[in-house]
Amino acid sequence: MIPYLHETSSYDIVKTRNRTYVCVGENMVIQENMSMEEKLSILSDAAKFDVACTSSGVDRKGNQDGIGNAASCGICHTYSQDGRCISLLKILFTNECIFDCKYCINRRSNDVKRATFTPKEVCDLTIEFYRRNFIEGLFLSSGIVNSPDYTMDLIYQTLVLLRIQHGFNGYIHVKAIPGADPELVNRVGWLADRMSVNLELPTSEGLKELAPNKNRKNILKPMKQIQLGIQEYKGKRIEMTGGSGIVGIDGKPIVSTQNTALQLANLQMGIDPSYDNPVSLVNRKNKFKKKFRFVPAGQSTQMIIGATPETDYQLLSVTSSLYKKFDLKRVFYSAYVPINEDCLLPSMDTKSPLLREHRLYQADWLLRFYGFEADEILNEENPYFNVLLDPKCNWALKHLEQFPVEVNKADYAMLLRVPGIGVNSARRIVRARKMAVLDFADLKKMGVVLKRAHYFITCNGKMMYPVKIEEDYIIRNMLEVKEKLPEPLQEVNTYKQLSMFDTNYQWRVGS
Amino acid sequence: MNEIQVYVCEDSIEGIFTAIYDAWASKRGHVNNKIQLEHNTEIALFCSYLSVKPDLEKAEKVTRSIKQKIGLEAYRYIYYMALSNRDDKADAIYRFMILGFHYGSQVMDHLSNDAVNLMAKTYKRVSMERHRYTGFVRFEELSNHILVSKIRPENNILPILAPHFVDRFSSENFMIIDESRQMAVVHPARKQWFILSMELMDQNVLEEVSEREKEMKGAWATFVEHISIKERENLKLQQNMCPLRYREFMPEFKKE
Structure with missing residues (x-):
């Protein structure tokens, strides 16, 4: 491993009661002396639009040298008022961003309160929250402060403190900063569980227009690097020595990037003295060895939908090719919420496309767990989701020639394609029919949603009710039940050709 | 018609297993036996009641034969059922075991059977x-x-929750x-954990909360508030x- 060093060499810090001034060369950073809680409120507010607060994908036992473990199913620790799961301490390292992305609340041209953590603050906050079982770990992202390298390095230092000094075994998800030195990205990869690079917008044209400081190539480069790293280092572990004050990789000490002037400055800035001696170190050994894997929980990404004019089909195609080309674990969608006034953006009274986001997640599930291809769900002729029907139901109605299927005989893959039968109930059916011939009452016991499924299945050659297997008939009957329709749609009971239609729909992001 | 023999047992896995052992050994035929927990006091006609004291040796025999003849997955279902808050759990386990000894480990696939289905549903719930x-x-x-x-769970989950935190x-x-239930998991650092009745707990251990607690709870509540869109x-x-029932001891839901 090559040591990574910044070139800055001199700095000055002047502290007054309310402010700290740090001068490095010609740059000066002014920081209000803020309490920990104030910083936390600013930097969690700034991170709220990042999706994917999931802690899944890696199983790790705890040990007595450190604190924590990880469960591959992921664990939700609470739910915020928008109904989203909170699993990780999701914060930005800083919102003092030098970029000016139109859609972003932290863009340079916005007049918002700015704050920056120190690596130590993030580390202590994570450990203290973790001990109280508030969180499953850390999700660290950041605005670009000074340069991509500088920002990535701060993230790296934080991870070194957590993983190596404190022996933290909980979950860590970090963003790779596009444009940062590949060596830094590599080092972070050995300490994190999951990494992600934000795609930001679905197409490179959209990106060029709305994020003038970013480009597609820069985003895809670290994504590729992480993918190749995961492949190359598969099954490989490196050993690091940890404990208070001792930090090393593969037997050699880490050449700490903290020696450089600007970082020292940053470490000294705004440290709350009460955090100097965390209780969490009291019970630990002074020195221990730990083995690490490279990004064991895989890579994910996210994109904003509704800020640019792509069709649903385009979005789904992008998703599908990301899964195929980059081996991503998850693609997340973030319904655009208008927060900035800009002629290039949708107007401020645009409603957030929550239903569209919901349909995208449903389709994403079909790609990952139900054996569907993107082209089966949408295509050039039908590029938008049906507002009234979920994508699976929509597909089934367009392929009625394949139905009804006999529940006691159909293979697992076909059962999965029946509306009202999910992964769990399909598995149960396959198990249960080995022991007995199943009828509709049995299916109900096993969790099949019969009011949807009964149009598409037979038990023992019989349908549940005498129904016509005909598109219009089924739609009319299904919508009469008005199940799970979003509120504004409950008035609608005829089938219409649908356009983009956004509404406050219940939604959730699965972990 | 034969009179129904009701075996009344303690609400614990040992108690339930002992009653099942006795019921089986009686050779009266399973339809003439019923197993009930102590606190279910309703008395039915044409029944005679027999109180069963937990016997570790009998319970151990039952455990062993479940694991050998029906399998570990089935044992897990039974264990979770025994921890559940269902009043009919003792008899549910008995009925499931009768099927289990008939079908062997395949009984787990018999999801259309009501006795198996009840076990599967309860396992999922617990x-x-x-x-x-x-x-x-x-x-x-x-x-x-x-x-x-502090928690206030519906089911007796302490024994299955503790290993995660340990x-x-x-x-x-x-x-x-x-x-x-006034029970507690106690884990001394780097030592074996155990479950203790609160009556036996040395109350002196429960000191005041540390000074930083208020600050940490405040920071957490701030975070939860600001992360919401x-x-x-x-x-x-x-x-x-x-x-709502989970929120009683969660600081982010406490009104200041």
């Missing part, structure tokens, strides 16, 4: 509550650095108190995902 508590447990730090948590916090002293507020969804 493990769901356990899973939720792995996230919703909240520790408070006392001034002697002991971490203490692995996670092996170098911490911690305690999880089940308020409704106002434009997407959806309290109903929040409540579906985190039902």
Whole structure:
């Protein structure tokens, strides 16, 4: 491993009661002396639009040298008022961003309160929250402060403190900063569980227009690097020595990037003295060895939908090719919420496309767990989701020639394609029919949603009710039940050709 | 018609297994036997009642034959059923075992059978509550650095919840108190954990909370508030995902 060093060499810090001034060369950073809680409120507010607060994908036992473990199913620790799961301490390292992305609340041209953590603050906050079982770990992202390298390095230092000094075994998800030195990205990869690079917008044209400081190539480069790293280092572990004050990789000490002037400055800035001696170190050994894997929980990404004019089909195609080309674990969608006034953006009274986001997640599930291809769900002729029907139901109605299927005989893959039968109930059916011939009452016991499924299945050659297997008939009957329709749609009971239609729909992001 | 023999047992896995052992050994025929928990006091006609004292040796025999003849997955279902809050759990286990000894490990596939289905549903319900508590447990730090948590679960999940936290916090002293059963998991740092009745607990251990507690809870509540997107507020969804009954000891839901 090559040591990574910044070139800055001199700095000055002047502290007054309310402010700290740090001068490095010609740059000066002014920081209000803020309490920990104030910083936390600013930097969690700034991170709220990042999706994917999931802690899944890696199983790790705890040990007595450190604190924590990880469960591959992921664990939700609470739910915020928008109904989203909170699993990780999701914060930005800083919102003092030098970029000016139109859609972003932290863009340079916005007049918002700015704050920056120190690596130590993030580390202590994570450990203290973790001990109280508030969180499953850390999700660290950041605005670009000074340069991509500088920002990535701060993230790296934080991870070194957590993983190596404190022996933290909980979950860590970090963003790779596009444009940062590949060596830094590599080092972070050995300490994190999951990494992600934000795609930001679905197409490179959209990106060029709305994020003038970013480009597609820069985003895809670290994504590729992480993918190749995961492949190359598969099954490989490196050993690091940890404990208070001792930090090393593969037997050699880490050449700490903290020696450089600007970082020292940053470490000294705004440290709350009460955090100097965390209780969490009291019970630990002074020195221990730990083995690490490279990004064991895989890579994910996210994109904003509704800020640019792509069709649903385009979005789904992008998703599908990301899964195929980059081996991503998850693609997340973030319904655009208008927060900035800009002629290039949708107007401020645009409603957030929550239903569209919901349909995208449903389709994403079909790609990952139900054996569907993107082209089966949408295509050039039908590029938008049906507002009234979920994508699976929509597909089934367009392929009625394949139905009804006999529940006691159909293979697992076909059962999965029946509306009202999910992964769990399909598995149960396959198990249960080995022991007995199943009828509709049995299916109900096993969790099949019969009011949807009964149009598409037979038990023992019989349908549940005498129904016509005909598109219009089924739609009319299904919508009469008005199940799970979003509120504004409950008035609608005829089938219409649908356009983009956004509404406050219940939604959730699965972990 | 034969008179029904009701075996009345203690609400514990040993108690239930002992009653099942006695019922089986009676050779009266399973339809003439019924197993009931002590606190179910309703008396039915044409029944005679027999109180069964838990016997570790008998319970051990039952455990062994379940594991050997029906399998570990079945044992797990039975164990979770025994921890559940269902009043009919003792008899449910008995009925499931009769089928289990007939079909062997295949009984687990027989999901269309009501006795098996009830076991599967209960297993899901109890493990769901356990899973939720792995996230919703909240520790408070006392001034002697002991971490203490209170919960009020529907099912008796302490024995299946504890291993998760023991692995996670092996170098911490911690305690999880089940308020409704007045039982506690006690984990001394780096030592064997155990479950203790609150009556036997040395109350002196429970000191005042540490000074930093207020600050940490405040910081946490601030975080939870600020991470929410106002434009997407959806309290109903929040409540579906985190039902009110879990919130009693969660600081982020406490009004100042």
